[in-house]
Amino acid sequence: MINREEFLNKRYKAEKRFQMYGKTAIILALLFLAVFLFKIFSTGYTAFQKTWIIVPINYDPEFMYLDADQKPSIEDLQDSEYFDVGIESFAALDQNANEDQITDIKRMFAFIFEEEIKDHILSNPDDFGKIVEVKLTASDDLDQVFKGNYPRDLPEERRRVNDYQLNIFDRLNSEGKVVSNFNFSFFTNADSREAELAGIASSFMGSLFSILVCLAVSFPVALLAAIYLEEFAPKNRLTDFIEVNINNLAAVPSIVFGLLGLGVLLAVFGLPRSTPLVGGITLSLMTLPTIIIAARASLKAVPPSIREAALAMGASKMQTTLHHTVPLSLPGTLSGTIIGLAQALGETAPLILIGMVAFVNTIPGSPMDPAASLPVQIYIWAESAERGFVEKVSACIMVLLIFLVLMNLAAQMIRHKFEKKWN
Structure with a gap:
C-alpha cells in the first residue's frame, strides 16, 4: 500500500514534469519565431x-x-x-x-x-x-x-x-x-518587371481599400445580426440552426469564399475584376462569422443587471439594447472586428481567384481601380526568378507583419481602454 507521502511526491513530480513540458513548448515556439524573424529581416532589410x-x-x-x-x-x-x-x-x-x-x-x-x-x-x-x-x-x-x-x-x-x-x-x-x-521608391512605386524599380504602393493601397470595403460591409451586418440573435431572436430550432451554421462558416477554408466571389460577384453581378471592391466584399463574407461570434460574446458578457435596471426604469427592449447593452459591449466587438480584419488582410487564396493576382503597375485611386494586395504581391514576387525580388519578398513580408502587429495592438488598446470591469 502506497503511503500518503509517497503519493504526494509522485503528484509533485508529475506537476513539475508538466510545467517542464509547458516551458519547453514555449521555448521551442519562441525559438522558431526568432529563426523566422531573423531569416525574414536578414534577407529583407537590404531592400530598403x-x-x-x-x-x-x-x-x-x-x-x-x-x-x-x-x-x-x-x-x-x-x-x-x-x-x-x-x-x-x-x-x-x-x-x-x-x-x-x-x-x-x-x-x-x-x-x-x-x-x-x-x-x-x-x-x-x-x-x-x-x-x-x-x-x-x-x-x-x-x-x-x-x-x-x-x-x-x-x-x-x-x-x-x-x-x-x-x-x-x-x-x-x-x-x-x-x-x-x-529606398523611398519601394514605398512610392507600383509593381514593375524590374526589381530595382518595383514597389509596394499599388499593393498597399489595394490592401487598404480592400480592408476598408470589408469593414464597411461586414461590421454593420455582423453587429446587427449579433444583436438580433442575442437580444431579440426566440430560442427555437431555426435560431439554433443559424447559430450552428455561423460557427461552421468560421471554419470554412478561405478559398471557398473566393469561389463564391468568383461565381456570384463577378459572374452574376458583373462587378469589375481585379478590384479592391470585389476583394473587400469577398473578404467581408469570410470575416462575417468571426465578427458575429465576437459581438455575441461581448453582448453576453454584459451583466443581466444592466438590462434589468434599464427595463425597471421604463426603457423599452430596443432602448435598453441600443443605449446600454450595445455601447457596453462595443470594446469587445471592436477588438474582435480588428482581429477579423487582420486575418482578412493576410488572405491570398480568395483574392487570387477573383483576379487580384494580375500584374498592376499603377497605383489605384479608388476601390474600383485594378490593384493587387500585399499577400498577393508576395506571391507574385516569390514566383519571379530574378535575384533582386528575393529581398523584395522579405521586405514586403516585413511590412505586412508590421501592419498586422499594429492592428492587433490597436485591438488590445481598445479593449483595455474602454472595457468595463464588472464585480
Whole structure:
C-alpha cells in the first residue's frame, strides 16, 4: 500500500514534469519565431536601400536636338530626347569601348535612365550645355553586387553581369561614384518587371481599400445580426440552426469564399475584376462569422443587471439594447472586428481567384481601380526568378507583419481602454 507521502511526491513530480513540458513548448515556439524573424529581416532589410551610380551627364545641345545659341524653355526641355544624351555619357565612361561594350554599360542602369536625366535638367535648367554629375538608378543585378548578394565567383557564362561590367562598376565604386541611400521608391512605386524599380504602393493601397470595403460591409451586418440573435431572436430550432451554421462558416477554408466571389460577384453581378471592391466584399463574407461570434460574446458578457435596471426604469427592449447593452459591449466587438480584419488582410487564396493576382503597375485611386494586395504581391514576387525580388519578398513580408502587429495592438488598446470591469 502506497503511503500518503509517497503519493504526494509522485503528484509533485508529475506537476513539475508538466510545467517542464509547458516551458519547453514555449521555448521551442519562441525559438522558431526568432529563426523566422531573423531569416525574414536578414534577407529583407537590404531592400530598403537603393543603389545609384553617379555619372557625368553631358547636356550637349547636339545630343538634345536643340539650338545651342538659344536658351531653351522648360517646354523645349520637356519635349527633348535624352536617349542619345545617356548613350554618349555612358560611352565617356570608357573611351575605348566598342558598340557592344557601350550596350553593356547601358545595361548597368535601370531602363528609366532617360527619365532621370530629364528630371535633373528640368529641375536644374541652368545645367543646359554643361557636364554635370547625375545619380542614375543601378540595375538590379549591380544593386545586388553592391549589397554583396551576388555570386561574383561564378563563371561568366552563368552570370547576368559580365566581367566587363564588373570592371567598370568596380572602378566607379573605387572612385566613390556608387552610393546607396534609403529606398523611398519601394514605398512610392507600383509593381514593375524590374526589381530595382518595383514597389509596394499599388499593393498597399489595394490592401487598404480592400480592408476598408470589408469593414464597411461586414461590421454593420455582423453587429446587427449579433444583436438580433442575442437580444431579440426566440430560442427555437431555426435560431439554433443559424447559430450552428455561423460557427461552421468560421471554419470554412478561405478559398471557398473566393469561389463564391468568383461565381456570384463577378459572374452574376458583373462587378469589375481585379478590384479592391470585389476583394473587400469577398473578404467581408469570410470575416462575417468571426465578427458575429465576437459581438455575441461581448453582448453576453454584459451583466443581466444592466438590462434589468434599464427595463425597471421604463426603457423599452430596443432602448435598453441600443443605449446600454450595445455601447457596453462595443470594446469587445471592436477588438474582435480588428482581429477579423487582420486575418482578412493576410488572405491570398480568395483574392487570387477573383483576379487580384494580375500584374498592376499603377497605383489605384479608388476601390474600383485594378490593384493587387500585399499577400498577393508576395506571391507574385516569390514566383519571379530574378535575384533582386528575393529581398523584395522579405521586405514586403516585413511590412505586412508590421501592419498586422499594429492592428492587433490597436485591438488590445481598445479593449483595455474602454472595457468595463464588472464585480
